[in-house]
Amino acid sequence: MEVVQEVLKHGSTHSVRAAIRSEQKSYNLVQLIASSLDVHNILRNKNMTQNVTKGSSFKGINGTGFLCGARIGIVAKPSPEFVAGIFGTWLSGGVAVPLALSYPEAELLHVMNDSDISMILSTKEHQDIMENISTKCSAQCSLLPAVTSMPVNIDCQEPSSTEVTLSISSLMAEIDSSKEIRGDDPALILYTSGTTGKPKGVVHTHKGIVSQVEFMPKFSVRGVWQRWRESYPNDGSKNDEAITVFTGVPTMYTRLLQGYDGMDPEQQSASSFAAKQLRLMMCGSSALPSPLMKRWEEVTGHRLLERYGMTEFVMALSNPLHGARKEGTVGKPLPRVEAKIIMEDGTETTSEVGELCIRSPSLFKEYWRKPEVTTESFIDGGFFKTGDTVTVDDEGYFIILGRTNADIMKVGGYKLSALEIESVLLQHETVLECAILGLPDEAYGEIICAIVVPKEDAKKRAELEVKPALTLEALTSWSKDKLAPYKIPTRLYIWDSLPRNAMGKVNKKELKKLLGA
């Protein structure tokens, strides 16, 4: 209940102000909370209380709220309905499981079966698909009610303060009547990207969520550039609802640059101008290669602020807002986050290479139904072992060398970081994207394999000349003065694209299996 109570507290003071803007409409907290209560009533009227008590198809955990911690799947694009769906679930004592629309059916079913979803709440546009899928995992389905938006001209029809106080207190009365939900109870199960195996359900508590906020819009290259240009037309004016902060994953910035390169000079200039006006641009979720960071700065004037996070604790390390944003690093621990590096022998280091361990107020509670994995993931003192190999520079900025079991290659006695080699190859004029992985080898333990996606113009040239866009010989000779001899790839594949998951990450474990076979 803690999260909802926090929202209600804000609702009492900021209820008439817009809390969310979506597709040119605004929604205030009273509207969101009222809609959450509708969701609460839908859940209540579905006879779920009875099901929980009888222990039938409805599987609850703990004894909190009338849903007793049953899992409710939420299927909606980023919208007020999504937020109301989550709040409604929490008001009812349920655990919300956001289901990504970009997941293929098999992955969606994995998540639904793994988290044992009792009910799916979806918006109308996804109703048919979800009703079909729900039959395959015996979940019930219901529609998320549309949230009423604020009148366009809020000055004319602003609700009176009495109306607002009444709305808030009647909502409070409803909520207080449900069983108590504690800060330590599960609130949300987020699934990891599945970069290194099947996605795991990460359980976050009400208390953990109160310590942070997050929102992620749908991504479209043309849409993003257009939104920035509309925000800041190059006559120097500024739109009232201008975007001021943008955050994305490295693949998004690569795609945005591709989109930029395809524009005519006039549109390029309008786009650069608009992007320059934003206050801040951030990047995270996978390594931001230096060439990409530099090119982005040339085009938009923004030195991307790189951060490091995981589903398990959301954000932990960050370059500073004010101060040096150092390329190739993810900065230092955020306030109230503690980070330490543990070497293979279990000792702590402040300068060597080792595994990053994090302790933070936003740390998750456990992996869903994986008690052994949960136990193995923590060390004494409640520090979480991230599985990432890192080091620190002499100013205390953390450098991510990669996932220990996917990005760290053991080649003839050397431990090499795939991320470091990828960052160098991206400087090659032909290379648009690349992935480096270690393939098993009898003599060396592993050999370095590069998969390269060539840039469009290089691809076209190669097709015309009927030869590969890049050869291993050419890459080797180009790499000689940039990489130590033992870091130069000895196998090269040229592909049209890299298989990426919903977060834009490459599953190297899968690729290794594929190429090893």
Ligand SMILES: Nc1ncnc2c1ncn2[C@@H]1O[C@H](COP(=O)(O)OP(=O)(O)OP(=O)(O)O)[C@@H](O)[C@H]1O
């Ligand atoms: N700025 C960054 N630089 C390099 N790597 C990063 C950065 N930010 C996040 N990461 C990587 O992303 C991981 C966290 O991503 P996420 O929680 O989505 O799980 P995943 O590792 O992609 O998938 P799974 O845990 O299912 O295998 C981190 O452990 C780290 O490897």
